[in-house]
Amino acid sequence: MGMRLNRHTWRMIVLTAAVVLAAALFGQRGGGGRTDCTVALVPRSGMTILSQNPVRVKRGGDAAFTVQLDPGYHHDEASGLRYENGVLYLDDVRDPRSVQYVPRRECSLTVRDADRGYVEILSGDTVLTGSTAEIRVAAPAHYTVTQVLVNGEGHAVSPAGTVSFQVRGDSDIALDMQGEPVAFSVASDPAGSVRNLSEREEYRYGDTVALRSACASPSVHFDGWSTGAYLSDGGTKLSSDQDIVLTLSGDTRVYANFTDTHTYVVTIDPNGGEASGAVACTDLSAGRPAYLPADTGVLSRKGHVLTGYNTQPDGAGQHYALSAPIMMGEGNVTLYAEWVPVTPADALSYETKDGFVVIKGVSRDIGDTLALPARIDGKPVRRVESRAFAGNAALRTVVLPLGVTRVEKEAFAECPSLSTVYLPKTLISLSPTAFRDCPSFKRLRLLTDTETRVYEDTFDAALADRYERLTATEGKRIIFVAGSSGSFGLDSNLLAERYPDYQIVNFSGSYLYGILPMACLVREHIHQGDVVIFAPEYYEGMYASELNTEIENWMYLESNYNMLEDLDMQLVGRSILSPFVEFFTEREKILPGKQEPHGMYVRTVFNEYGDVSAERGNKKETNPSLPDADIIESAGVDAYAEVFSSIAARGGTCLFSFPPVSDGNASKDRLRSDYDSFTQKVEQSFAGLPCTVISDAADYIFPASVFYDSRYHMTLEGAKLRTQQLIADLDASGILR
Numbered sequence: 190m191g192m193r194l195n196r197h198t199w200r201m202i203v204l205t206a207a208v209v210l211a212a213a214l215f216g217q218r219g220g221g222g223r224t225d226c227t228v229a230l231v232p233r234s235g236m237t238i239l240s241q242n243p244v245r246v247k248r249g250g251d252a253a254f255t256v257q258l259d260p261g262y263h264h265d266e267a268s269g270l271r272y273e274n275g276v277l278y279l280d281d282v283r284d285p286r287s288v289q290y291v292p293r294r295e296c297s298l299t300v301r302d303a304d305r306g307y308v309e310i311l312s313g314d315t316v317l318t319g320s321t322a323e324i325r326v327a328a329p330a331h332y333t334v335t336q337v338l339v340n341g342e343g344h345a346v347s348p349a350g351t352v353s354f355q356v357r358g359d360s361d362i363a364l365d366m367q368g369e370p371v372a373f374s375v376a377s378d379p380a381g382s383v384r385n386l387s388e389r390e391e392y393r394y395g396d397t398v399a400l401r402s403a404c405a406s407p408s409v410h411f412d413g414w415s416t417g418a419y420l421s422d423g424g425t426k427l428s429s430d431q432d433i434v435l436t437l438s439g440d441t442r443v444y445a446n447f448t449d450t451h452t453y454v455v456t457i458d459p460n461g462g463e464a465s466g467a468v469a470c471t472d473l474s475a476g477r478p479a480y481l482p483a484d485t486g487v488l489s490r491k492g493h494v495l496t497g498y499n500t501q502p503d504g505a506g507q508h509y510a511l512s513a514p515i516m517m518g519e520g521n522v523t524l525y526a527e528w529v530p531v532t533p534a535d536a537l538s539y540e541t542k543d544g545f546v547v548i549k550g551v552s553r554d555i556g557d558t559l560a561l562p563a564r565i566d567g568k569p570v571r572r573v574e575s576r577a578f579a580g581n582a583a584l585r586t587v588v589l590p591l592g593v594t595r596v597e598k599e600a601f602a603e604c605p606s607l608s609t610v611y612l613p614k615t616l617i618s619l620s621p622t623a624f625r626d627c628p629s630f631k632r633l634r635l636l637t638d639t640e641t642r643v644y645e646d647t648f649d650a651a652l653a654d655r656y657e658r659l660t661a662t663e664g665k666r667i668i669f670v671a672g673s674s675g676s677f678g679l680d681s682n683l684l685a686e687r688y689p690d691y692q693i694v695n696f697s698g699s700y701l702y703g704i705l706p707m708a709c710l711v712r713e714h715i716h717q718g719d720v721v722i723f724a725p726e727y728y729e730g731m732y733a734s735e736l737n738t739e740i741e742n743w744m745y746l747e748s749n750y751n752m753l754e755d756l757d758m759q760l761v762g763r764s765i766l767s768p769f770v771e772f773f774t775e776r777e778k779i780l781p782g783k784q785e786p787h788g789m790y791v792r793t794v795f796n797e798y799g800d801v802s803a804e805r806g807n808k809k810e811t812n813p814s815l816p817d818a819d820i821i822e823s824a825g826v827d828a829y830a831e832v833f834s835s836i837a838a839r840g841g842t843c844l845f846s847f848p849p850v851s852d853g854n855a856s857k858d859r860l861r862s863d864y865d866s867f868t869q870k871v872e873q874s875f876a877g878l879p880c881t882v883i884s885d886a887a888d889y890i891f892p893a894s895v896f897y898d899s900r901y902h903m904t905l906e907g908a909k910l911r912t913q914q915l916i917a918d919l920d921a922s923g924i925l926r
Contacts, residue, residue, distance in 0.1 A: 226286075248283055298315075299359070307325075335367050337363070372392065376444050380452075402445045406474055413426050457498065458523055479514060484638045496527045511636060545571040548574060550577045591637075605629060659710070669681075678849045704731045727814060789805060813850065816867040818870040826878075851892075865886070883919065
């Protein structure tokens with residue numbers, strides 16, 4: 190659409206054209222000799238021409254125009270014209286010409302939000318157009334001035350705190366300020382939960398934060414927000430409103446306080462042991478997790494080691510790990526301590542060295558269970574020697590008590606019946622060959638005396654929440670499995686609207702876990718009619734061609750050690766065993782404190798489905814990601830085949846899609862061939878397996894503008910676009926009809 194001109198502008202254009210035309214005609218037809226020159230003064234706003242215009246003057250003479258300047262306008266000294274007593278002079282005219290003249294207008298400088306910072310106008314409150322204005326600025330305490338906005342245009346601040354700019358008209362001045370970084374966190378009673386509606390990468394002084402509380406059940410009452418501590422611990426009450434907006438004025442931790450009028454109790458039965466203190470979990474709310482005690486020494490039984498809890502006294506019920514959660518229902522719960530008899534010292538071969546005991550093997554038959562004593566002859570058991578129990582065909586269960594620090598190479602190698610191992614968090618060295626060639630080793634359990642969950646507020650810990658949704662939802666589900674591209678790149682609300690007969694579980698985490706641990710957790714909880722969609726990122730660990738050995742797998746396990754029950758050590762053992770020592774060693778450095786996450790990488794950014802639902806914009810440029818077909822190897826395909834088959838055997842359907850990737854502002858056509866080749870490799874590799882490839886990788890290339898902070902992490906807008914593409918693929922497949 191063209192630019193619209195107002196009536197005044199049209200009038201000036203017509204008048205200017207008329208003057209120029211008149212000057213031309215006057216120059217052609219007017220009297221005078223060749224030494225005469227015609228001069229026209231082109232009218233502009235801010236003045237009125239009172240004398241003849243144009244005029245003829247002799248060459249070398251002065252052209253004069255009588256003018257009246259409007260109020261608030263002044264002669265422009267830089268115009269090349271002379272102004273005296275209402276007359277404009279163009280001196281020493283040599284050629285015919287049209288003269289453009291614009292008088293300078295008085296302009297005001299107005300400071301907006303004058304109470305926010307200090308602004309001193311050094312050049313006076315009124316200046317003329319075209320002149321340079323100078324101001325001095327300063328920020329209030331806890332702020333810095335990042336730039337000065339003049340009519341919305343940014344200007345840099347000099348080291349001296351001054352800003353200069355050319356005045357083009359009335360100027361509206363504002364300070365663009367940034368608060369100093371501050372820490373912000375929120376804590377909630379177990380009876381309720383909190384959603385941070387303003388989650389961001391970094392918090393600063395003066396930021397506003399919107400919080401929303403939610404009660405876990407109708408019997409729960411919200412008591413309000415507090416700082417300093419929970420209200421029951423003497424905290425200062427902020428508000429009773431369930432929704433609150435805070436302005437940060439320093440490091441802040443806010444507490445959400447809830448009271449459940451109908452609470453329940455988890456009673457721990459010593460089950461043949463003794464309790465030296467209270468072990469019951471009280472004041473528990475339905476629909477919320479209750480964390481069970483660690484082995485703190487309160488429970489004891491002579492000649493036995495505590496290994497967890499069970500719903501049945503004989504251990505035939507559901508097992509709960511030490512320091513793991515139990516989800517409360519509408520009623521009290523009784524759990525029974527699980528005990529394993531300690532192997533007698535006289536059945537072991539050992540030696541004392543440097544004040545501690547080294548276990549070297551057995552001296553007689555011990556049956557199918559080995560539970561090392563914590564002490565022998567008053568000295569702590571610290572180490573299991575190399576090949577101490579290697580080749581023991583009878584062993585089914587091994588319990589290494591708290592206090593053991595080293596397990597040497599091949600200590601339990603070649604034990605064909607060994608199926609369950611209890612490892613203590615006190616280990617500082619675990620040989621990668623300690624359990625080599627143990628084909629029945631499926632289950633790892635943890636012994637811990639620590640109840641603090643160092644990583645429970647982190648992004649990784651949120652997988653424990655998604656695991657709870659996975660195990661608690663009923664009926665048919667669409668279960669989405671991916672790394673963080675699924676966390677940041679799925680809008681489960683769109684899926685729920687499109688497929689109302691299915692519950693949605695976004696079981697995405699991080700590529701650092703590798704695909705197999707997440708797949709193991711999912712396959713153990715498949716319902717008849719479930720649809721599982723895999724969309725791994727383009728990494729070896731996500732295509733199972735190698736096992737990731739990062740500590741992040743333990744970061745989510747820490748929030749629910751019961752998840753270990755679902756992890757098949759034959760499939761994922763290296764991912765879990767390799768980082769065991771590193772995780773607990775690093776964890777000890779943080780205790781008794783907690784890891785303090787921030788920004789988007791906190792547990793509270795997820796909605797009920799498992800999507801990162803916090804508002805986020807495009808933060809930085811991203812490079813395009815070209816998939817390498819070499820990450821698809823036969824070992825990885827075999828591992829996927831095992832997962833697909835086990836899900837199908839439980840009544841589920843496996844589908845395969847692809848992650849969203851940034852085009853890096855490159856042409857999608859230029860990238861397409863690589864993605865098409867990758868799709869073909871996936872289709873060829875999975876041919877004949879119980880899994881349908883429903884997507885083309887190239888369809889998941891999206892503009893860089895809809896990505897947040899990496900080539901896989903999308904904005905909310907991007908998550909919608911990706912989900913719409915996924916829905917189109919699902920509809921085209923016809924599987925969810």
